[in-house]
Amino acid sequence: MASTAPFAKMNGIGNEIIVADMRGRADKVTAAAALALNADAATRFDQIMAIHDAKTPGTAYYVDILNSDGTGAQACGNGMRCVVQALAAETGQKTFTFETRAGILNAREHADGTISVDMGIPHFGWQEIPLAEEFRDTRMIELQIGPIDAPVLHSPSAVSMGNPHAIFWVDRDVWSYELERFGPLLENHPIFPERANITIAQVTSPESMIIRTWERGAGLTKACGSAACASVVAAARTRRTGRSVSLLTPGGGTLHVEWRDDDHVILTGAAEWEFSGSFDPSTGTWARDTESAA
């Protein structure tokens, strides 16, 4: 058995996150370990954020992101806030530069405990998202679900925040849509060769919206940070909102997204520690720290 690694079960306004400390070791958290941790109610998660030693000069850590189905993800905004909170508590540092599959990103813990993550710049090209066929304008792509003559959801905006997102605009209450039924079909639709995170968004003012997300590789979640970023970028692009928007998420928490003039998208919100333990990164066998809160 491989030696165990410390972890913290945390959440980013309800997005269930495991922060795994893989520093100083060469192995990775396996898909099998992810599946095992997700199968246990106490450690069920949406994403694992595995902190590794830096690979690139100028960065402090490399963060590998796994979904609960064991697949990898390029971006996870809520998870990055959990990583920052854990590292800030350990080191006393407030600002960090990380590397992920999607590139280099900066993050900062504020005096009030909230954390901002620079999620980088959005991409709108159909090949960058990616989509399986050419769409010159990804502000609205042809895709619908439900009866052909009366689609339930249709014409989403498509955006890459490092990871692929489709945003369906709705006028009614986001809870009145069966996202648990349509989510898996849309996530795996052939138009998305790398699958996609599927969000329904109701714009409530030029500065606010309500979102629900079916996440690629994780299903319905209480919040999805990169989807919040994708939704604001897509809303601003289609003149539904301005570039600074608060988003109410299914867990009841609020995220704030600002699409800055320099094109960077800044995600701000809270993170919360739940308990700590140690686990075997190859099997997912785990134990709670005895001094950890229940």
Ligand SMILES: N[C@H](CCC[C@H](N)C(=O)O)C(=O)O
């Ligand atoms: N919960 C994450 C998103 C994970 C995205 C992942 N589901 C994927 O792209 O495969 C967030 O806060 O941004």
